[in-house]
Amino acid sequence: MISIDVDKRLGAFHLVAKFAGGPGIVALSGRSGSGKSTLVRLIAGLDRPDRGRIALGPAHVLVDTERGIFVPKHRRRIGLVFQDAQLFPHLTVRQNLLFGRVFAPRAARRVGFDAVVETLGVGHLLARRTPRLSGGERQRVAIGRALLACPHLLLMDEPLASLDDARKAEILPLIERLRDEFGTPIVYVSHAMAEVARLAQTVVLLDAGRVVAVGSPQQTLGLADPGDRFAQATVLDVTLGEVDAAYGLTALHHPAGTLSLPAELAPPGKPVRVIIHATDVSLATARPVQVSIRNVLAGHVAAIEPQGPALVAVRIALAGDGLLTASATRKAVDELALAPGKPVYALIKTVAIDERPLIG
Numbered sequence: 001m002i003s004i005d006v007d008k009r010l011g012a013f014h015l016v017a018k019f020a021g022g023p024g025i026v027a028l029s030g031r032s033g034s035g036k037s038t039l040v041r042l043i044a045g046l047d048r049p050d051r052g053r054i055a056l057g058p059a060h061v062l063v064d065t066e067r068g069i070f071v072p073k074h075r076r077r078i079g080l081v082f083q084d085a086q087l088f089p090h091l092t093v094r095q096n097l098l099f100g101r102v103f104a105p106r107a108a109r110r111v112g113f114d115a116v117v118e119t120l121g122v123g124h125l126l127a128r129r130t131p132r133l134s135g136g137e138r139q140r141v142a143i144g145r146a147l148l149a150c151p152h153l154l155l156m157d158e159p160l161a162s163l164d165d166a167r168k169a170e171i172l173p174l175i176e177r178l179r180d181e182f183g184t185p186i187v188y189v190s191h192a193m194a195e196v197a198r199l200a201q202t203v204v205l206l207d208a209g210r211v212v213a214v215g216s217p218q219q220t221l222g223l224a225d226p227g228d229r230f231a232q233a234t235v236l237d238v239t240l241g242e243v244d245a246a247y248g249l250t251a252l253h254h255p256a257g258t259l260s261l262p263a264e265l266a267p268p269g270k271p272v273r274v275i276i277h278a279t280d281v282s283l284a285t286a287r288p289v290q291v292s293i294r295n296v297l298a299g300h301v302a303a304i305e306p307q308g309p310a311l312v313a314v315r316i317a318l319a320g321d322g323l324l325t326a327s328a329t330r331k332a333v334d335e336l337a338l339a340p341g342k343p344v345y346a347l348i349k350t351v352a353i354d355e356r357p358l359i360g
């Protein structure tokens with residue numbers, strides 16, 4: 001459990017952040033310049049807050065300006081993983097991995113070398129020098145090196161930002177395994193909604209140096225940039241259903257209806273999260289027939305919020321659970337006479353549901 005309550009001024013920028021999160025992965029998200037890296041530097045001990053407290057547990061205080069506590073960065077035992085892997089070029093992969101080890105006190109070595117090598121799939125690379133690795137391989141070694149130091153916290157700052165989608169899809173499940181198998185608390189910085197939706201238990205949403213929301217991905221990601229229809233999206237919890245092999249589709253079940261995913265995924269019953277962008281949702285007041293859209297979710301209007309002069313965000317309370325956001329024109333909302341409480345059907349194109357973050 002990480003708890004933070006800090007103030008930090010940098011020129012004209014003022015970060016005021018107070019939140020607690022964990023166990024699991026705490027994601028720091030928000031647009032460029034919102035203060036994510038500033039917060040990372042404070043947690044890592046690369047900078048000091050002007051005021052405040054940072055703790056990894058009730059008795060594990062890293063900084064407390066009131067009590068004059070400031071644990072220096074080399075004594076924090078925080079594993080750092082950045083966008084650029086920053087490996088030692090003159091060392092082999094094995095030596096890079098073991099480098100982290102010397103910082104782990106013997107009694108704290110609960111993470112085994114072989115287990116990390118196996119989990120990250122780097123066994124065949126151990127003898128190689130690091131300049132000869134691909135970007136994805138480098139990042140896996142960087143994660144392994146950080147983990148083998150048995151850190152109290154893994155601090156990952158946009159670790160996948162420089163990788164292509166295929167490499168991201170390879171590494172995302174590895175990060176999930178770190179969380180689940182090694183139990184290392186992780187603070188994960190990213191502004192990529194798909195990564196945050198998949199990985200995080202707690203999302204801390206920053207905007208202009210302020211914490212604007214703290215909660216699950218489902219509660220928070222739809223709140224980013226309320227005035228920007230392209231930034232509005234819903235994270236929906238669904239379970240995998242039957243595969244239609246003839247058409248390459250998989251059913252996604254939600255109490256409000258069934259969606260189609262344009263990919264074959266297994267096993268049935270597995271819970272997954274999908275992202276539905278507000279601009280991909282159409283609305284109807286009766287269940288539609290004879291349209292090409294296969295995905296219909298039933299619910300009722302929970303709220304209608306302005307999105308500029310022509311547009312509104314319609315929040316739909318789905319049957320079962322979940323709040324789906326649709327972006328619509330004010331005119332359409334008037335013509336359909338939508339108002340809070342009114343039953344409504346949300347229509348989503350199959351092709352708008354991104355299968356890529358789920359594969360791997």
Ligand SMILES: Nc1ncnc2c1ncn2[C@@H]1O[C@H](COP(=O)(O)OP(=O)(O)OP(=O)(O)O)[C@@H](O)[C@H]1O
Pocket residue numbers: 010011012013030031032033034035036037038039191
């Ligand atoms: N040393 C500094 N002096 C003055 N201003 C700074 C300093 N460091 C950062 N800032 C400013 O603080 C703000 C927050 O920067 P920060 O790097 O924390 O944002 P971020 O959310 O990590 O952005 P990005 O996603 O682009 O990395 C920015 O406006 C930045 O210009």
